[in-house]
Amino acid sequence: MDNQLQKQYFSTELLLWYERSKRDLPWRRSKNPYYIWVSEIMLQQTRVDTVIPYFHRFIEKFPTVAALAAAPESEVLKAWEGLGYYSRARNLQSAVREVHEQYNGIVPSDKAEISELKGVGPYTAGAILSIAYNQPEPAVDGNVMRVLSRYFALEDDIAKPSTRIGIERLAQGLIPAGEAGAFNQALMELGATVCTPRAPQCLTCPVQVHCAGRLAGIAEQLPVKTKAKPPRPERRAVALIVGSGAHGGQLLIRQRPQDGLLARMWELPHAELPPARSASAAEGVTPAAAPARGAQRRAARGGVPEESHDVVMAFLREHLAAADGIGIVPKAWFMNTEHVFSHILWDMFVYRCEAAAAALSSEAPNSLPPNYRWLNVNEMEEYPFPNVFLRIINEYKSLL
DNA sequence: AATACGGGGTA
DNA sequence: TACCCAGTATT
Numbered sequence: 001m002d003n004q005l006q007k008q009y010f011s012t013e014l015l016l017w018y019e020r021s022k023r024d025l026p027w028r029r030s031k032n033p034y035y036i037w038v039s040e041i042m043l044q045q046t047r048v049d050t051v052i053p054y055f056h057r058f059i060e061k062f063p064t065v066a067a068l069a070a071a072p073e074s075e076v077l078k079a080w081e082g083l084g085y086y087s088r089a090r091n092l093q094s095a096v097r098e099v100h101e102q103y104n105g106i107v108p109s110d111k112a113e114i115s116e117l118k119g120v121g122p123y124t125a126g127a128i129l130s131i132a133y134n135q136p137e138p139a140v141d142g143n144v145m146r147v148l149s150r151y152f153a154l155e156d157d158i159a160k161p162s163t164r165i166g167i168e169r170l171a172q173g174l175i176p177a178g179e180a181g182a183f184n185q186a187l188m189e190l191g192a193t194v195c196t197p198r199a200p201q202c203l204t205c206p207v208q209v210h211c212a213g214r215l216a217g218i219a220e221q222l223p224v225k226t227k228a229k230p231p232r233p234e235r236r237a238v239a240l241i242v243g244s245g246a247h248g249g250q251l252l253i254r255q256r257p258q259d260g261l262l263a264r265m266w267e268l269p270h271a272e273l274p275p276a277r278s279a280s281a282a283e284g285v286t287p288a289a290a291p292a293r294g295a296q297r298r299a300a301r302g303g304v305p306e307e308s309h310d311v312v313m314a315f316l317r318e319h320l321a322a323a324d325g326i327g328i329v330p331k332a333w334f335m336n337t338e339h340v341f342s343h344i345l346w347d348m349f350v351y352r353c354e355a356a357a358a359a360l361s362s363e364a365p366n367s368l369p370p371n372y373r374w375l376n377v378n379e380m381e382e383y384p385f386p387n388v389f390l391r392i393i394n395e396y397k398s399l400l
Numbered sequence: 401a402a403t404a405c406g407g408g409g410t411a
Numbered sequence: 412t413a414c415c416c417a418g419t420a421t422t
Contacts, residue, residue, distance in 0.1 A: 041418095044416090044419075045417085050408065083407075087405065141418070225414095341405075
Protein backbone atom coordinates (compact mmCIF):
# COMPACT_ATOMS: atom_id res chain seq x y z
CA MET A 1 0.00 0.00 0.00
CA ASP A 2 1.09 3.52 -0.69
CA ASN A 3 2.84 4.82 2.37
CA GLN A 4 1.08 8.17 2.36
CA LEU A 5 -2.33 6.55 2.13
CA GLN A 6 -1.45 4.16 4.94
CA LYS A 7 -0.66 7.15 7.15
CA GLN A 8 -3.75 9.11 6.19
CA TYR A 9 -5.95 6.12 6.83
CA PHE A 10 -4.33 5.56 10.21
CA SER A 11 -4.82 9.10 11.49
CA THR A 12 -8.39 9.41 10.23
CA GLU A 13 -9.62 6.06 11.52
CA LEU A 14 -7.79 6.35 14.83
CA LEU A 15 -9.33 9.74 15.54
CA LEU A 16 -12.84 8.48 14.69
CA TRP A 17 -12.33 5.47 16.93
CA TYR A 18 -11.11 7.64 19.79
CA GLU A 19 -14.06 9.99 19.66
CA ARG A 20 -16.46 7.11 20.17
CA SER A 21 -14.33 4.95 22.48
CA LYS A 22 -12.37 7.23 24.79
CA ARG A 23 -12.48 6.61 28.49
CA ASP A 24 -13.86 9.19 30.85
CA LEU A 25 -10.72 10.06 32.81
CA PRO A 26 -10.58 12.81 35.43
CA TRP A 27 -7.91 14.84 33.64
CA ARG A 28 -9.89 14.73 30.41
CA ARG A 29 -12.72 16.77 31.92
CA SER A 30 -10.87 20.06 31.58
CA LYS A 31 -8.02 21.62 29.65
CA ASN A 32 -6.56 23.29 32.69
CA PRO A 33 -2.84 23.07 31.87
CA TYR A 34 -1.98 22.56 35.54
CA TYR A 35 -4.32 19.56 35.77
CA ILE A 36 -2.88 18.13 32.56
CA TRP A 37 0.63 18.66 33.86
CA VAL A 38 -0.04 16.94 37.20
CA SER A 39 -1.71 14.01 35.45
CA GLU A 40 1.13 13.57 32.98
CA ILE A 41 3.77 13.52 35.70
CA MET A 42 1.77 10.98 37.70
CA LEU A 43 1.25 8.84 34.62
CA GLN A 44 4.97 8.46 33.94
CA GLN A 45 5.68 4.73 34.26
CA THR A 46 2.39 4.38 36.13
CA ARG A 47 -0.95 2.90 35.12
CA VAL A 48 -4.09 4.95 34.71
CA ASP A 49 -6.00 2.98 37.33
CA THR A 50 -3.26 3.58 39.88
CA VAL A 51 -3.14 7.31 39.17
CA ILE A 52 -6.85 8.15 39.33
CA PRO A 53 -7.28 8.25 43.13
CA TYR A 54 -3.95 10.06 43.57
CA PHE A 55 -4.95 12.64 40.98
CA HIS A 56 -8.24 13.41 42.74
CA ARG A 57 -6.59 13.77 46.14
CA PHE A 58 -3.71 15.82 44.77
CA ILE A 59 -5.88 18.33 42.93
CA GLU A 60 -8.18 18.64 45.92
CA LYS A 61 -5.24 19.35 48.20
CA PHE A 62 -3.27 21.50 45.73
CA PRO A 63 -5.91 22.96 43.37
CA THR A 64 -3.71 25.55 41.71
CA VAL A 65 -0.14 26.36 40.79
CA ALA A 66 -0.09 28.84 43.66
CA ALA A 67 -1.32 26.25 46.15
CA LEU A 68 1.28 23.68 45.18
CA ALA A 69 4.01 26.31 45.12
CA ALA A 70 3.19 27.33 48.66
CA ALA A 71 2.96 23.84 50.17
CA PRO A 72 5.67 22.27 52.35
CA GLU A 73 7.56 19.61 50.44
CA SER A 74 6.69 16.99 53.05
CA GLU A 75 2.99 17.47 52.30
CA VAL A 76 3.63 16.98 48.61
CA LEU A 77 5.60 13.82 49.25
CA LYS A 78 2.85 12.61 51.56
CA ALA A 79 0.32 13.12 48.75
CA TRP A 80 2.64 11.09 46.50
CA GLU A 81 3.17 8.36 49.09
CA GLY A 82 2.89 4.92 47.48
CA LEU A 83 3.04 6.22 43.92
CA GLY A 84 6.79 5.76 43.56
CA TYR A 85 9.48 7.66 41.69
CA TYR A 86 9.36 10.41 44.29
CA SER A 87 11.69 12.69 42.36
CA ARG A 88 8.64 13.27 40.17
CA ALA A 89 6.89 14.94 43.10
CA ARG A 90 9.93 16.96 44.16
CA ASN A 91 10.64 18.06 40.58
CA LEU A 92 6.98 18.88 39.96
CA GLN A 93 6.83 21.18 42.94
CA SER A 94 10.14 22.77 42.01
CA ALA A 95 8.90 23.39 38.48
CA VAL A 96 5.54 24.67 39.70
CA ARG A 97 7.36 27.17 41.91
CA GLU A 98 9.31 28.26 38.84
CA VAL A 99 6.07 28.74 36.90
CA HIS A 100 4.54 30.61 39.84
CA GLU A 101 7.46 33.01 40.08
CA GLN A 102 8.76 33.37 36.53
CA TYR A 103 5.59 32.92 34.48
CA ASN A 104 3.01 34.50 36.76
CA GLY A 105 1.48 31.10 37.40
CA ILE A 106 0.77 30.44 33.73
CA VAL A 107 2.07 27.10 32.45
CA PRO A 108 4.27 28.00 29.45
CA SER A 109 2.91 27.16 26.02
CA ASP A 110 6.34 27.58 24.45
CA LYS A 111 8.17 24.34 23.76
CA ALA A 112 11.60 25.58 24.82
CA GLU A 113 10.27 27.17 28.00
CA ILE A 114 8.19 24.21 29.13
CA SER A 115 11.00 21.79 28.30
CA GLU A 116 13.31 23.58 30.72
CA LEU A 117 11.06 22.82 33.67
CA LYS A 118 12.30 20.09 36.02
CA GLY A 119 10.75 16.73 35.32
CA VAL A 120 9.40 17.77 31.92
CA GLY A 121 11.07 15.69 29.25
CA PRO A 122 10.21 15.24 25.57
CA TYR A 123 7.11 13.13 26.24
CA THR A 124 5.62 15.38 28.91
CA ALA A 125 6.37 18.58 27.00
CA GLY A 126 4.59 17.19 23.93
CA ALA A 127 1.67 15.91 26.02
CA ILE A 128 1.03 19.23 27.75
CA LEU A 129 1.52 21.29 24.60
CA SER A 130 -0.80 19.11 22.55
CA ILE A 131 -3.48 18.31 25.12
CA ALA A 132 -3.70 21.65 26.94
CA TYR A 133 -2.75 23.98 24.08
CA ASN A 134 -3.48 21.82 21.02
CA GLN A 135 -0.05 22.45 19.57
CA PRO A 136 1.05 19.95 16.88
CA GLU A 137 3.78 18.32 19.00
CA PRO A 138 4.22 14.54 19.27
CA ALA A 139 3.92 12.83 22.66
CA VAL A 140 5.73 9.54 22.34
CA ASP A 141 5.50 7.16 25.27
CA GLY A 142 5.74 3.39 25.49
CA ASN A 143 2.24 2.96 24.08
CA VAL A 144 2.99 5.07 21.05
CA MET A 145 6.25 3.29 20.32
CA ARG A 146 4.47 -0.05 20.49
CA VAL A 147 1.51 1.01 18.32
CA LEU A 148 3.63 2.61 15.63
CA SER A 149 6.21 -0.18 15.68
CA ARG A 150 3.42 -2.61 14.91
CA TYR A 151 1.44 -0.55 12.46
CA PHE A 152 4.50 0.26 10.36
CA ALA A 153 6.30 -3.01 11.18
CA LEU A 154 9.33 -1.19 12.55
CA GLU A 155 11.96 -3.49 13.99
CA ASP A 156 14.19 -0.90 15.63
CA ASP A 157 14.95 -1.47 19.29
CA ILE A 158 12.67 0.88 21.22
CA ALA A 159 15.06 0.81 24.17
CA LYS A 160 17.43 2.98 22.12
CA PRO A 161 16.99 6.75 22.37
CA SER A 162 17.61 7.05 18.65
CA THR A 163 14.53 4.94 17.99
CA ARG A 164 12.38 7.22 20.11
CA ILE A 165 13.65 10.21 18.12
CA GLY A 166 12.69 8.53 14.88
CA ILE A 167 9.25 7.60 16.12
CA GLU A 168 8.71 11.16 17.30
CA ARG A 169 9.37 12.37 13.78
CA LEU A 170 6.99 9.78 12.42
CA ALA A 171 4.31 10.64 14.99
CA GLN A 172 4.58 14.35 14.28
CA GLY A 173 3.84 13.68 10.64
CA LEU A 174 0.68 11.78 11.54
CA ILE A 175 -1.02 14.56 13.51
CA PRO A 176 -4.18 15.74 11.73
CA ALA A 177 -4.48 19.51 11.43
CA GLY A 178 -6.02 21.04 14.53
CA GLU A 179 -6.35 17.67 16.29
CA ALA A 180 -3.04 17.25 18.06
CA GLY A 181 -4.46 16.74 21.54
CA ALA A 182 -7.10 14.24 20.53
CA PHE A 183 -4.76 12.40 18.19
CA ASN A 184 -1.95 11.98 20.70
CA GLN A 185 -4.37 10.72 23.31
CA ALA A 186 -5.95 8.40 20.75
CA LEU A 187 -2.57 6.85 20.02
CA MET A 188 -1.94 6.20 23.69
CA GLU A 189 -5.50 5.02 24.27
CA LEU A 190 -5.16 2.44 21.51
CA GLY A 191 -1.93 1.17 23.02
CA ALA A 192 -3.44 0.98 26.49
CA THR A 193 -6.71 -0.73 25.58
CA VAL A 194 -6.34 -2.56 22.24
CA CYS A 195 -2.76 -2.73 21.00
CA THR A 196 -1.57 -4.12 24.34
CA PRO A 197 1.96 -5.44 25.01
CA ARG A 198 0.80 -9.04 25.00
CA ALA A 199 -2.18 -10.55 23.23
CA PRO A 200 -3.14 -7.44 21.24
CA GLN A 201 -6.82 -7.41 20.29
CA CYS A 202 -6.26 -6.96 16.58
CA LEU A 203 -9.78 -8.05 15.71
CA THR A 204 -11.25 -5.00 17.42
CA CYS A 205 -8.55 -2.60 16.24
CA PRO A 206 -9.80 0.37 14.19
CA VAL A 207 -6.72 0.29 11.95
CA GLN A 208 -6.23 -3.46 11.60
CA VAL A 209 -6.72 -3.67 7.84
CA HIS A 210 -3.57 -1.65 7.07
CA CYS A 211 -1.46 -2.70 10.05
CA ALA A 212 1.81 -3.91 8.53
CA GLY A 213 2.76 -5.81 11.66
CA ARG A 214 -0.48 -7.76 11.71
CA LEU A 215 -0.39 -8.38 7.95
CA ALA A 216 3.15 -9.74 8.29
CA GLY A 217 2.07 -11.89 11.22
CA ILE A 218 4.63 -10.32 13.54
CA ALA A 219 2.46 -7.96 15.60
CA GLU A 220 2.97 -9.96 18.76
CA GLN A 221 6.73 -9.99 18.25
CA LEU A 222 6.82 -6.21 18.11
CA PRO A 223 8.11 -3.92 19.37
CA VAL A 224 11.69 -5.11 19.60
CA LYS A 225 13.09 -4.15 22.98
CA THR A 226 16.27 -5.24 24.76
CA LYS A 227 15.35 -6.55 28.15
CA ALA A 228 16.37 -4.87 31.36
CA LYS A 229 18.97 -6.24 33.72
CA PRO A 230 17.50 -8.07 36.70
CA PRO A 231 17.62 -6.18 40.01
CA ARG A 232 20.62 -6.81 42.21
CA PRO A 233 19.75 -8.54 45.50
CA GLU A 234 20.39 -6.87 48.84
CA ARG A 235 19.69 -8.23 52.31
CA ARG A 236 18.65 -5.79 54.98
CA ALA A 237 18.08 -6.09 58.71
CA VAL A 238 15.31 -3.76 59.85
CA ALA A 239 14.75 -2.44 63.37
CA LEU A 240 11.16 -2.03 64.52
CA ILE A 241 12.05 -0.01 67.62
CA VAL A 242 9.13 0.11 70.02
CA GLY A 243 9.10 2.89 72.57
CA SER A 244 8.10 2.60 76.19
CA GLY A 245 7.64 4.99 79.08
CA ALA A 246 7.57 8.50 77.68
CA HIS A 247 7.64 6.97 74.20
CA GLY A 248 4.94 4.38 74.78
CA GLY A 249 2.95 3.65 71.63
CA GLN A 250 5.68 5.12 69.46
CA LEU A 251 8.16 3.81 66.90
CA LEU A 252 11.60 5.22 66.18
CA ILE A 253 11.88 6.35 62.56
CA ARG A 254 14.42 8.26 60.52
CA GLN A 255 14.49 10.40 57.40
CA ARG A 256 16.50 9.25 54.40
CA PRO A 257 19.24 11.39 52.85
CA GLN A 258 18.48 14.38 50.63
CA ASP A 259 19.50 12.58 47.46
CA GLY A 260 19.29 9.15 45.94
CA LEU A 261 16.88 6.30 46.48
CA LEU A 262 13.67 7.38 48.24
CA ALA A 263 15.24 10.76 48.97
CA ARG A 264 13.81 12.56 52.01
CA MET A 265 11.26 9.83 52.69
CA TRP A 266 10.97 8.33 56.19
CA GLU A 267 11.77 4.76 57.10
CA LEU A 268 12.47 2.28 59.84
CA PRO A 269 16.17 2.17 60.71
CA HIS A 270 17.89 -0.65 58.88
CA ALA A 271 21.28 -1.92 57.80
CA GLU A 272 22.51 -3.84 54.81
CA LEU A 273 23.72 -7.34 55.60
CA PRO A 274 26.67 -8.96 53.82
CA PRO A 275 25.61 -10.64 50.57
CA ALA A 276 24.08 -14.05 50.92
CA ARG A 277 26.32 -17.01 50.26
CA SER A 278 25.10 -18.03 46.80
CA ALA A 279 23.89 -21.59 46.44
CA SER A 280 26.06 -22.18 43.41
CA ALA A 281 29.22 -20.97 45.12
CA ALA A 282 28.48 -22.89 48.27
CA GLU A 283 27.85 -26.18 46.56
CA GLY A 284 30.26 -25.76 43.74
CA VAL A 285 27.63 -26.25 41.10
CA THR A 286 27.47 -24.42 37.83
CA PRO A 287 25.19 -21.42 37.55
CA ALA A 288 23.00 -23.31 35.14
CA ALA A 289 22.36 -25.97 37.76
CA ALA A 290 21.77 -23.49 40.55
CA PRO A 291 18.22 -22.99 41.79
CA ALA A 292 16.34 -20.07 40.34
CA ARG A 293 16.69 -16.84 42.26
CA GLY A 294 13.03 -17.12 43.16
CA ALA A 295 13.68 -20.34 44.99
CA GLN A 296 16.45 -18.70 46.98
CA ARG A 297 14.13 -15.84 47.80
CA ARG A 298 11.45 -18.18 49.02
CA ALA A 299 14.01 -19.79 51.28
CA ALA A 300 14.79 -16.40 52.79
CA ARG A 301 11.14 -15.52 53.19
CA GLY A 302 10.49 -18.73 55.04
CA GLY A 303 11.58 -17.35 58.38
CA VAL A 304 15.32 -17.07 58.86
CA PRO A 305 18.23 -15.44 57.14
CA GLU A 306 21.27 -17.65 56.61
CA GLU A 307 22.72 -16.41 59.87
CA SER A 308 20.87 -17.14 63.07
CA HIS A 309 18.58 -14.44 64.35
CA ASP A 310 21.02 -13.81 67.17
CA VAL A 311 23.80 -12.99 64.74
CA VAL A 312 21.61 -10.65 62.71
CA MET A 313 20.28 -8.92 65.82
CA ALA A 314 23.82 -8.32 67.05
CA PHE A 315 24.76 -6.96 63.65
CA LEU A 316 21.79 -4.61 63.70
CA ARG A 317 22.54 -3.33 67.19
CA GLU A 318 26.21 -2.73 66.39
CA HIS A 319 25.48 -1.04 63.09
CA LEU A 320 22.98 1.43 64.49
CA ALA A 321 25.29 2.24 67.39
CA ALA A 322 28.29 2.83 65.14
CA ALA A 323 26.57 4.58 62.25
CA ASP A 324 23.97 6.72 64.03
CA GLY A 325 24.79 6.52 67.73
CA ILE A 326 21.47 4.83 68.41
CA GLY A 327 21.32 2.42 71.31
CA ILE A 328 18.85 -0.41 70.75
CA VAL A 329 18.19 -3.83 72.18
CA PRO A 330 16.87 -6.24 69.55
CA LYS A 331 14.36 -8.59 71.14
CA ALA A 332 12.92 -11.00 68.57
CA TRP A 333 12.37 -11.71 64.92
CA PHE A 334 9.16 -10.01 63.76
CA MET A 335 8.64 -10.69 60.04
CA ASN A 336 10.36 -11.01 56.70
CA THR A 337 9.34 -9.09 53.64
CA GLU A 338 10.62 -8.53 50.15
CA HIS A 339 10.58 -5.36 48.15
CA VAL A 340 11.40 -5.06 44.46
CA PHE A 341 12.60 -1.81 42.95
CA SER A 342 13.35 -1.70 39.26
CA HIS A 343 17.08 -2.02 39.96
CA ILE A 344 17.34 -3.44 43.51
CA LEU A 345 15.67 -6.32 45.33
CA TRP A 346 15.49 -6.02 49.10
CA ASP A 347 15.20 -9.15 51.21
CA MET A 348 14.29 -7.71 54.58
CA PHE A 349 14.47 -9.32 58.00
CA VAL A 350 12.56 -7.28 60.55
CA TYR A 351 13.29 -7.43 64.30
CA ARG A 352 11.29 -6.01 67.15
CA CYS A 353 13.61 -3.91 69.28
CA GLU A 354 13.54 -1.69 72.33
CA ALA A 355 15.47 1.48 72.93
CA ALA A 356 18.50 1.05 75.17
CA ALA A 357 18.19 2.54 78.62
CA ALA A 358 20.26 5.60 77.72
CA ALA A 359 17.88 6.60 74.98
CA LEU A 360 15.01 6.45 77.45
CA SER A 361 16.71 8.49 80.09
CA SER A 362 15.05 11.77 80.89
CA GLU A 363 18.54 13.18 81.36
CA ALA A 364 19.23 12.88 77.62
CA PRO A 365 15.90 13.37 75.89
CA ASN A 366 17.44 15.11 72.92
CA SER A 367 20.21 12.66 72.17
CA LEU A 368 18.66 11.48 68.91
CA PRO A 369 20.37 12.40 65.66
CA PRO A 370 18.51 15.17 63.81
CA ASN A 371 17.05 12.81 61.21
CA TYR A 372 15.47 10.56 63.85
CA ARG A 373 12.01 10.99 65.41
CA TRP A 374 9.68 9.12 67.68
CA LEU A 375 6.52 8.51 65.69
CA ASN A 376 3.06 8.08 67.15
CA VAL A 377 1.79 5.17 65.11
CA ASN A 378 -1.70 6.63 64.96
CA GLU A 379 -0.46 9.99 63.71
CA MET A 380 1.56 9.28 60.61
CA GLU A 381 0.22 12.00 58.35
CA GLU A 382 3.27 14.24 58.59
CA TYR A 383 5.72 11.59 57.52
CA PRO A 384 5.79 10.15 53.98
CA PHE A 385 6.91 6.52 53.95
CA PRO A 386 7.76 4.24 51.04
CA ASN A 387 5.33 1.35 50.72
CA VAL A 388 7.80 -1.22 51.94
CA PHE A 389 7.93 0.42 55.38
CA LEU A 390 4.20 1.14 55.42
CA ARG A 391 3.64 -2.59 55.03
CA ILE A 392 5.80 -3.36 58.05
CA ILE A 393 4.27 -0.62 60.20
CA ASN A 394 0.75 -1.64 59.25
CA GLU A 395 1.54 -5.24 60.14
CA TYR A 396 2.73 -4.03 63.53
CA LYS A 397 -0.36 -1.86 64.04
CA SER A 398 -2.65 -4.75 63.15
CA LEU A 399 -1.17 -6.73 66.04
CA LEU A 400 -1.60 -4.00 68.65
C1' DA B 401 24.67 4.49 25.91
C1' DA B 402 23.88 2.94 30.45
C1' DT B 403 22.08 3.44 34.91
C1' DA B 404 19.22 5.30 38.79
C1' DC B 405 14.80 5.85 40.14
C1' DG B 406 8.96 2.77 42.87
C1' DG B 407 5.41 0.20 42.75
C1' DG B 408 1.98 -2.63 40.92
C1' DG B 409 -0.98 -5.07 37.25
C1' DT B 410 -1.28 -9.02 34.28
C1' DA B 411 -0.66 -13.19 31.27
C1' DT C 412 7.74 -15.38 36.77
C1' DA C 413 8.47 -11.85 33.11
C1' DC C 414 7.12 -7.88 31.19
C1' DC C 415 5.94 -3.27 31.21
C1' DC C 416 3.48 0.77 32.47
C1' DA C 417 0.98 8.21 29.35
C1' DG C 418 9.63 8.70 31.40
C1' DT C 419 13.34 11.83 33.21
C1' DA C 420 17.82 12.96 35.01
C1' DT C 421 22.39 11.87 35.49
C1' DT C 422 26.68 9.96 34.28
